[in-house]
Each structure stands twice: as structure tokens, then as C-alpha cells.
Amino acid sequence: MNQVLSSRFAISAGERVVRPVDIRAVPEQAVTMYPHKTIAPRDRFSGLCQNWRSDIMSGLIVFLIALPLCLGIALASGVPPMAGIISAVIGGIVASQINGSFVTINGPAAGLIVVILASVERLGGGEVGYHATLAAIVVSGVILFFMGLMKAGELGEFFPSTVVHGMLAAIGIIIMAKQLPFVLGVTPPAKEPLELLAHIPQMFQQLNPEIATIGFVSLAILIMHGSVTNKVLKRVPAPIIVVLVSIFLGGYFDLAHAHNDVIGGHPVFVTPKFLVSLPANVFDGIAFPNFMSAGSYAFIVSVLSITLVQGIESLLSATAVDKLDPFRRHSNLSRDMAAVGLCSSISGLVGGLPIIAEIVRSTANISNGAQTRWSNFFHGVFMLAAVVFCASYINKIPLAALAALLVFTGYRLASPRVFKEAHEIGVEQLVIFAVTVVATLTTDLLIGVGIGIATKFVLHLFRGVPIRSLFKANIAITGNGEGNLMVEVKDAAIFSNFISLRRQLDKIGYGRKVVLDLSKVKLIDHTVMERLHEYSEEYAKKDGGYFLITGLNLHESASNHPFAARKLVG
Numbered sequence: 001m002n003q004v005l006s007s008r009f010a011i012s013a014g015e016r017v018v019r020p021v022d023i024r025a026v027p028e029q030a031v032t033m034y035p036h037k038t039i040a041p042r043d044r045f046s047g048l049c050q051n052w053r054s055d056i057m058s059g060l061i062v063f064l065i066a067l068p069l070c071l072g073i074a075l076a077s078g079v080p081p082m083a084g085i086i087s088a089v090i091g092g093i094v095a096s097q098i099n100g101s102f103v104t105i106n107g108p109a110a111g112l113i114v115v116i117l118a119s120v121e122r123l124g125g126g127e128v129g130y131h132a133t134l135a136a137i138v139v140s141g142v143i144l145f146f147m148g149l150m151k152a153g154e155l156g157e158f159f160p161s162t163v164v165h166g167m168l169a170a171i172g173i174i175i176m177a178k179q180l181p182f183v184l185g186v187t188p189p190a191k192e193p194l195e196l197l198a199h200i201p202q203m204f205q206q207l208n209p210e211i212a213t214i215g216f217v218s219l220a221i222l223i224m225h226g227s228v229t230n231k232v233l234k235r236v237p238a239p240i241i242v243v244l245v246s247i248f249l250g251g252y253f254d255l256a257h258a259h260n261d262v263i264g265g266h267p268v269f270v271t272p273k274f275l276v277s278l279p280a281n282v283f284d285g286i287a288f289p290n291f292m293s294a295g296s297y298a299f300i301v302s303v304l305s306i307t308l309v310q311g312i313e314s315l316l317s318a319t320a321v322d323k324l325d326p327f328r329r330h331s332n333l334s335r336d337m338a339a340v341g342l343c344s345s346i347s348g349l350v351g352g353l354p355i356i357a358e359i360v361r362s363t364a365n366i367s368n369g370a371q372t373r374w375s376n377f378f379h380g381v382f383m384l385a386a387v388v389f390c391a392s393y394i395n396k397i398p399l400a401a402l403a404a405l406l407v408f409t410g411y412r413l414a415s416p417r418v419f420k421e422a423h424e425i426g427v428e429q430l431v432i433f434a435v436t437v438v439a440t441l442t443t444d445l446l447i448g449v450g451i452g453i454a455t456k457f458v459l460h461l462f463r464g465v466p467i468r469s470l471f472k473a474n475i476a477i478t479g480n481g482e483g484n485l486m487v488e489v490k491d492a493a494i495f496s497n498f499i500s501l502r503r504q505l506d507k508i509g510y511g512r513k514v515v516l517d518l519s520k521v522k523l524i525d526h527t528v529m530e531r532l533h534e535y536s537e538e539y540a541k542k543d544g545g546y547f548l549i550t551g552l553n554l555h556e557s558a559s560n561h562p563f564a565a566r567k568l569v570g
Contacts (some may be wrong), residue, residue, distance in 0.1 A: 051371040058370035059092075059378025062105055062361050065237045066379060067386060069361075069409075071276055071394070072402030073108045074353060076179055077116035079130050081276055082285030084108050085387050086352030087344075092380015095343040095355060096373045100335030103370045104321045105361035105379060106343065108353040110409045111313050112306070114174050115445055116353060119302035121191070123293050134289035134348045136302040141345030141354070143307050148338025156315030156333065157502065160495040160527045162422060162429045163452035164312060166436025170448060171309075172413025173197075173441060175406055182403035183219070185211025185274075193441055210253040211274060211400045217249065218242045218404035237364070239405055246401030250275065255398055274398055278391045285387075287351030305446050310354045314340045317357040319534075324366050328541060360409075425526055426558030426565055432456050456495065456525075463567065465492040465523055473501040477508070484513040490520045495527035505535065510542030519551030522568045529563040 066088055074084030084107075091106030099106065116133060123132035147155070177196040181188040185208025189199040225238035250256075255274040279285045293299040318331045336357065344354045365375050386394065414437075422433040435455045440448025457470070468474075469491040476488045485508055493501060508514060516532070518524060532549065539547040555566035 051374070054369040054371055055375040056378050058365050058368040058375040060382055061237065061368045062365050062370075062375065062379040063382035063386070064240045065364055066105070066107060066361055067383065067394070068239045068243050068397065068402055068405055069110075070108055070383070071397065072406045073110055073113055075276075075399060075402060076110075076113045076175065076406050077353065078120040079116065079133070079353065080285065080287070080351070082278055082282075082387070083130075083287075083351055083353050085278075085383060086285070086350055087347045087355050089380050089384045089387075090343050090347045090350075090352060091355040092376050092378070092383060094346065094380075095339050096376035096380065098342070099339035099357075099373070100332030101318050101321065101357060102327075102329045102331065102373055103325055103362065103366050103375065104318055104331070104336075104357040104373075105365050105376050106340065106355050107358055107361065109313060109356050109358045110175060110406060110413075111168065111171050112309055112354055112356070113178075113406070114171050115302070115305040115309050117178070118444060119306065122298045122302060128290075131287060131290035132293045132299070133302060134287065134351060135291045135294060136299060136306060137348030137352075137354050138289050138345045139294070140303045140306040140310065141341045141343070141348060143303070144311055144341025145338050145345065146341075147311070148334045148336070148341055151334045153315060153333030153335075153337050154499055154502065156312060156319075157499055157531060158496065159312060159449075160432070160453065160456050160525070161530055162425070162432045162526060163436050163449060163456065164316065165418065165422065166433040166452055167309075167312075167440060167445065167449050169414040169418050169433070170437045170440035171445070172410040172415075173437070175410030176414070179403040179406045179410065183212065183215030183400055183407055184208065185215070185400060210255070211398070214246050214249045214253070214398050215400040215404045218246055218401045219408060221245060222404065222408040242401050242405060243397055246398045247396045250396060250398040274400070276395050276397045276399065276402070278387060278394055280391060282388050282391075285351065289348055301444075301446065305444070306354055308446065308449065310340065310344065310356050311337065314356040317359040317362065320359055321357065321362045321366070324363060326366070327371075330538075424559060425561045425563065428459060428558060428565060429526055432459070460492070460494055460523065460525065463523055465494060469497060470494070471496050471500070473497040473504070475501060475504050477504065484515070486515050486517060488517045488520065492523045493518065493521050493528045494523065494525045498528050498531055501528075502531075502535070510539060511545040513546055513548075514539070515548045515550060517550050519554050520568075521551070521555075524552075524555065524566045526558075526563055526565045529565070533563060 070084035070088045071081045072084075074081045077083070088107035091108075095106040119133040119136055120126075120129035123129045123136070174193045177193040178188070180196070180200065181203055184203050184206075186203050186206050188196065189202060190196050221242050222238050225234075225241065228234045314337060315333055318333055318336050322329065322331050340355055340357065347353060347355055361379075365379075419430070419433070423430045432452060432455050436448055436452030439451035442448075443451075460470075461467070473493060474490040476490075478486045478488070487505065487508075489501065505514075505516075536547045536549070539545060552566065554569060556569050557566050558564040
């Protein structure tokens with residue numbers, strides 16, 4: 001990280017001067033993919049005429065990646081597989097035309113598995129819980145839509161980075177715990193993630209050899225694909241290889257017919273559903289919400305949980321994708337939130353899952369040459385065509401392969417590297433991260449995030465942050481009449497008052513010479529350090545101005561990490 005920073009910024013004595021970005025600051029993929037382009041392609045219909053070849057090809061590749069993931073996300077969420085397809089189709093065809101981003105891919109995401117599954121169980125389970133959850137998705141989408149209209153995209157900056165990462169890590173652990181039984185071919189021995197983790201030895205003892213073979217082979221493919229050197233094989237998305245190999249193994253093991261299984265610790269001969277089951281007629285997969293539970297405590301909790309995860313993940317993903325965009329375009333986050341909300345409501349009305357901007361598929365979209373939002377549109381068109389014309393082939397995909405995809409996704413969210421990175425930022429961040437993870441696993445997502453944020457507030461107060469500065473930054477702006485501005489911050493610069501600081505910086509506008517003086521700030525937390533870095537990068541790209549941060553040399557850093565929290569010395 002330090003090497004990356006030093007190649008992009010001038011750093012000395014705790015002061016950082018940010019200058020306009022040159023070609024060395026552009027991702028390598030952008031230089032190799034678009035060596036002759038310096039102007040972003042036109043969008044809408046003119047963009048379609050200009051870039052249809054690259055956008056169609058990228059849309060096709062993203063569809064191949066998204067298809068098994070959408071099926072697996074739906075099944076892991078306790079809803080019919082068609083629900084994942086519906087949300088991907090609407091996210092591609094509809095959201096692409098009204099959202100505020102450029103190369104993001106919209107559809108269902110693994111991060112929503114936990115809240116949807118919990119909602120289905122909370123609202124009655126089975127078909128009853130599914131239809132009641134559709135109603136919660138509709139209401140949640142309406143809330144996000146109006147939040148977007150009210151320019152609430154900046155609210156994503158309120159949540160501290162460490163808490164968000166802790167939430168995602170907890171979601172990853174829950175996904176792995178919930179999907180491992182399906183990889184092994186056993187009936188889940190419990191519902192709660194910690195209980196499932198405790199039953200892992202028992203599940204391995206009772207595994208179904210044929211199903212487990214498919215699951216383990218699928219995991220091996222996903223793990224080894226990243227180290228493949230063959231250029232042709234490397235260009236084939238790993239999920240597609242998993243699907244093709246698993247279909248072959250499923251046919252070899254004849255999974256469409258009766259099989260031995262283990263239920264309650266005893267081997268029995270049953271006919272379980274080991275394969276995907278899409279309806280032959282696409283209209284048979286449409287389902288409608290049931291609002292009978294609306295107003296109940298369980299319904300309100302479901303709505304709030306879905307809104308929280310959907311909103312945060314969409315904002316984080318859209319921001320991350322902007323950094324990968326070779327043309328450095330910036331999403332309108334509020335418009336994106338409104339579009340995601342509206343499309344989620346539409347999806348819920350016809351039986352689909354919530355829709356977000358999905359980071360993994362969006363990254364694949366960019367790396368495969370997408371230039372406009374039409375790649376998202378084509379991804380949705382291919383998804384619709386597949387379910388209409390190829391349902392019989394999709395129904396040959398073993399569930400164990402889809403579960404393996406999700407276990408792999410969950411591991412990436414909660415790998416040891418994530419915990420190591422939290423520790424590298426500082427012991428305090430590791431504490432907040434761990435508290436969020438444990439609280440989420442032992443309670444639920446809303447309470448876990450709340451406990452994580454409360455922990456951060458307590459630590460800030462303990463370290464001397466004045467109560468008056470918890471939500472509003474103490475800022476003074478002065479100028480010298482020559483376009484140079486001094487922004488002096490006092491007391492504290494922490495996650496909960498960064499929105500007020502950002503608003504004041506935004507009022508200055510770009511193309512100026514701005515000095516941000518932090519010499520009188522008692523505490524600068526990790527979230528603010530990270531977001532000031534992002535803001536300075538953004539400022540450097542606009543109209544030839546520069547952004548100078550002073551006073552950091554007067555602070556003691558919590559670690560050697562460039563974004564570690566800092567406390568004023570003396």
C-alpha cells in the first residue's frame with residue numbers, strides 16, 4: 001500500500017500534496033484495453049451505436065458468470081431459483097437505463113442472502129415467508145427510491161469503514177456455514193450459523209459421496225482457476241467451468257433419480273432435489289407479494305435489514321467501480337440509489353430479489369471491455385433469453401456446484417486476509433471489526449451493525465472526542481483573495497461528522513488551491529483518513545487545482561498503515 005501511495009502522491013513530513021493524475025495513475029488494464037482513448041464514450045443510444053460490439057461481448061461474458069451465481073443466491077436465500085433470474089433481468093434491462101452509473105452490473109448479490117433468508121424464516125417460512133418477503137422487498141425499494149430522490153447518496157459515508165467490513169465478513173461466515181451442508185449433500189443439522197459451525201465434524205462424517213465429489217471438485221476449480229497460466233483457459237470464467245464440469249458429473253452420478261441420503265443421522269433412500277428446478281414456462285416462475293404482515297414488528301425488521309444492506313452495498317460497489325472505470329467517470333450515487341430502489345420494487349412485485357450494484361460482476365464487466373451501461377442491458381437480455389429458451393439445460397446444474405460458488409464467495413468476504421488487514425490498520429480497528437463480526441453472528445445484522453457503531457462511538461469518547469463534535473465538524477474557512485483557501489478543522493474528524501466536513505469542502509468547488517489544516521484536530525479516525533484520500537484523488541482530477549493536507553506530522557499514528565487513525569501529540 002505504501003508503495004502504491006508513494007508512486008501516486010508526493011509525501012513528506014506528514015504533508016501530502018495531490019497533483020493532477022497522469023497516465024501512471026491510471027490502472028494498467030485501462031492503458032492496455034483503451035490505449036488510444038482519452039475521452040469517455042457517449043452513452044444512451046449514441047453510445048450503443050459507437051460501442052455495441054464491445055458491450056455485447058462483455059454483457060455475454062458477465063451473463064455467463066452471473067447465471068450460476070443468481071441461481072445460487074436465490075436458493076441460498078430460501079426462495080425459488082427463478083427469483084434470482086428475475087432480479088438479474090430487471091437489474092440489467094431496466095436499471096441500466098435509469099441508474100446513475102456507467103459500467104456497473106445490477107442484480108442480486110451474495111451480501112443479501114443473509115437478510116433475505118432471515119426474512120423468509122421470520123415471516124412464516126416456506127411459501128408464506130417468501131411472499132411476505134417480496135412485500136418487504138417492495139417497501140424497502142420504495143424507501144430507497146425516495147432516499148435517492150432526496151439526494152441521500154452521501155449517507156453511505158456515515159457508516160465507518162471498519163464496521164462495514166465487519167458486517168461483510170460476518171455475512172461471509174454465515175454464507176459459508178449455511179451452504180456447506182449443500183456442498184456435502186447432507187440435511188442442515190441446525191439453522192443458526194454458530195450451531196452449523198459446531199456441527200461441521202458431524203456433517204463431514206455423514207456426507208453424501210457423490211454430492212460431495214461435485215462440491216469439492218467445484219471448489220477446487222474455483223481455487224485453482226486464479227493460478228492458471230493458459231491464456232485460453234484463463235479467459236473462460238471459473239463459474240462456467242464449474243457449471244459444465246458439474247453438469248457432466250451430475251449426469252454421471254444420475255442425480256435426476258433416487259439417491260442415498262442421510263437424514264437425522266440415518267441413511268435412507270429418498271428422491272431429494274439435487275438439481276436446479278426452473279419452470280418450463282417462464283410465466284410460471286412469477287410470484288406476487290403478500291402484504292398481510294405489513295406493519296408487524298417482524299415485517300419492519302425485514303424492511304430495515306434489506307434497506308440497510310442493499311443501500312450500503314450499492315453505494316460501496318458503485319464507488320469502487322468508479323475507481324476501476326478506465327475513463328474515470330463518476331456515478332451519481334443518489335440517482336443510482338433511486339434506480340436501485342425502483343427496480344427492486346418492480347422485482348419484488350413479480351417474485352424477484354432485491355437489486356444492487358454488484359462489485360464482482362461489475363469488475364468482470366470492465367475487464368472484458370465494457371464501455372457504457374449497455375453492457376448491463378445486454379447481460380439482462382442474455383439472462384432472459386437463457387431462461388426462456390434454455391431452462392431444460394439450466395435444470396441440469398447440480399445444487400452442490402452452486403453452493404460451492406457461494407462458499408467460495410463467502411470465504412473471500414471473510415478470509416484471514418480481511419482480519420489481517422483490520423489488524424494492520426490498528427488494534428482499535430481490529431477490536432471494532434471483531435465486535436461487529438461477533439455481534440452479527442450472535443444476534444442479527446441490524447443489531448450487529450448497531451453494536452459496531454456504538455463501540456466506535458464509545459472508543460472515540462474515551463479518547464477525548466467532544467460530544468459537540470460527534471456529528472458536526474468544527475470548521476473555519478479563510479481565503480487570501482487569490483483563490484487560495486485554508487480549511488482549518490478543530491476538535492475531531494471522525495466518521496460521524498465527515499458528512500458535514502465533506503459538504504463544506506464541496507462548497508469550495510474544484511480548480512482551487514486548498515489547504516486542509518489538521519494540526520488542531522485531537523483525533524482523526526481511520527474512516528476519515530481513508531475518505532480524505534479518496535477526496536484528494538477526486539480533487540486532483542478536476543480543473544487543475546490541488547489539495548494540500550497539513551498537520552499530520554503532529555499526530556501519532558495507530559500503526560504504519562497510511563490510513564491508520566491518528567491522535568494529536570501533546
